Amino acid sequence: MCGIVGLYLKDPSLEPRLGELFEPMLLAMADRGPDSAGFAIYGDEVPADQLKFTLQSEEPGYDWEGLVTAMERDLGNPLSWFRNATAVVIKSGSGEERVREWLARNAPGVSLMSVGRSIEILKGVGHPRLVADRFSLSGMKGSHIIGHTRMATESAVSMEGSHPFTTGLDLCLVHNGSLSNHNRLRLELERQGMTFETENDSEVAAAYLTWKLREGETLTQALESAIQDLDGFYTFTIGTRDGFAVLRDPIACKPAVLAETDAYVAMASEYRALARLPGIAGARVWEPEPGRVYVWENAQQASEETGT
Amino acid sequence: MKKLSLAEHSVRELNSALHDPRAMDDGTEWYVSDPDGRHALACGLNDELQVTIDGHAGYYCAGMNQHATVVINGTVGVGVAENMMSGLVRVRGNASQSAGATGHGGLLVIEGNASARCGISMKGIDIVVGGDVGHMSAFMGQAGRLVVCGDAGEAFGDSIYEARLYVRGQVESLGADCIEKPMREEHREELRGLLAHADMDFDPGEFRRYGSARKLYNFHVDNAGIEQGDSHE
Known part of the structure; x- marks a missing residue:
């Protein structure tokens, strides 16, 4: 239905x-x-040179702070971010491809829900x-x-x-x-x-x-x-x-x-x-x-x- | 007038009150407020009640109606007055799909537009639509009259039996076995009565008539008298 x-x-x-x-x-x-x-x-x-990445993890205790710190270190750009329950929104100027690749390598349990200047997707069972x-x-x-x-x-x-x-x-x-x-x-x-x-x-x-x-x-x-x-x-x-x-x-x-x-x-x-x-x-x-x-x-x- | 707010009472309470043999006591007028798109309002009525629903209604509003007059001051969802037997249902706004589906009798008036499949499998109901109807309207219509004061969508009257169709505007396309037929004085007279009953101010002379060409299998005179299940090439 x-x-x-x-x-x-x-x-x-x-x-x-x-x-x-x-x-x-x-x-x-x-x-x-x-x-x-x-x-x-x-x-x-966000401004045209940035993107918002909405991430979600099914694990309630997921260490988002650790993920953001590691991402800042590896991609060399400071990030602004906030958490909402099981999701976080990260604003980054590193570009979609680099962030996607980094996430695939370093955060295998995390789902990338949406990417864009404005969109945030939040969903669940x-x-x-x-x-x-x-x-x-x-x-x-x-x-x-x-x-x-x-x-x-x-x-x-x-x-x-x-x-x-x-x-x-x-x-x-x-x-x-x-x-x-x-x-x-x-x-x-x-x-x-x-x-x-x-x-x-x-x-x-x-x-x-x-x-x-x-x-x-x-x-x-x-x-x-x-x-x-x-x-x-x-x-x-x-x-x-x-x-x-x-x-x-x-x-x-x-x-x-x-x-x-x-x-x-x-x-x-x-x-x-x-x-x-x-x-x-x-x-x-x-x-x-x-x-x-x-x-x-x-x-x-x-x-x-x-x-x- | 008896008043009932659906913000304060359930749909079941409304329908039970309208079905109660005492519904006719102390006057027959009912006013229902705050419908807010709820489904199955004023269904299965069986008395000469006058029910006003003040707002938008959901699916199957006034379904299976007998004798009652139900007026909806708003739009309605799928299947308004489905399987109506008698009485009058009037929608002041637009109606969604399958308005008046399988209706046996009574009059359904939609002052706005009706969407797809209006009057599908109609079996004796009269339907008057002030605006347009969507595709596949009067599909397999067996009996009754459908009057469209605006335009009709694709495949109008597809596989129609003996329902009679009148359209004032354009017909996008006719369905299988549906054809235009001459408008004679008897038809103008019938239409005049329907428009008057529906309180619609249009000139019957502006309408065209459509109906069955009777070419589908069941209508061939050669097939008359054939028992069901007989093989027939």
Whole structure:
């Protein structure tokens, strides 16, 4: 089943309340996906010569301070970092490749959840309430956030199998549905140089979009291509550094509802998840059309573009 | 008017109260506030109640309705008025997929748009949609009337039996065995009645009529009288 939710703020004055507004949305979808949950929050952006690396370890007593000290010593750059429960966010100017290589060599038990100037992905196994509490979601600030509550079908219930999935800088995807051509598509994407962490079908969709964007397509073009190349059921919500997009398969197997006011755009599997948002009674509420790409980018500007 | 807030009472409490034989005592009007997208509101009603749901409702709102009038001041999720038998269900906003699915009777009015599969397998229900309907609407419609005051999506009326379809705007494509049919005075008269009943102010002269070409297997006159299970080349 699974539940997906997203909240994109148009009014910057709401940014300090992003987590507080979003937590009830995620929890309202807990009965669509009680296995595991996760979210990608965008905010606290670093300058263009730096990147944020979000790391997670299943080991509660993991020595993060030791990891950061060793990384500073080996990569020769001072790091700023903070810890949130089982995760840390490290801001580094050493570049993605060097940090990835260093982590692979020196921190084999640590998972790299996301890389980008703005994105932080936090996710885990367990009821969404536990995941939200673990990471103190309600106190978080940012410009936009997307989340997922999972009822696993295509692969195991594990931290790695939870959503959101990311395969590129600041890009992530949550998925409700299942893809039927993910195996073959994974092989084709591997030939294009994409790498995969899991056997999960949704990770293939994320990698597909990363590949298309790398080839020079815009987010809208990449999603239009996805309508042609992905086979199966899907409602996707996609986060980028400054944007937010929604796409449903042409048959519309999986639900979605959108709400827009002057202050925000919100997306959810069901309206229940939107019911606590401020000003929702006056919002435009509608169901996104199947096979049509909806994109919002750059804060105040709302755009909607037609797919096939 | 009896009032009940879903912020204070469960959906089960609401539905039990509406099913209670005493629901008709001291007036038949009910006002339900704070629906907040909850599922299965006002389902299986069996009395001549007038129920107003003030806000957005979730899945299967007013399903299996008999006799009651249910008005939703908002949008509804999947399957509003599914399998309705009689009565009236009015949605002031948009409806999600499968609105009025398998309905046997009564009138479903959607003032906004309905998405995919509106009136799927309709069996006698009348549905009037003020806006557009999505793809595969009236799929396998057996009986009843679907009136669309806006446009209809792909594969409209696919595999239709004897349901009658009226569309004021464009039809993106017709489904298998669904064709346009001439609009005669009897049809304009039927449509005028439906629009009036639904409180929609449109001119019946602006609509086109669609229905079954009766070319699918079951409709061939050669097939009449064939027992089920008989082999037939």
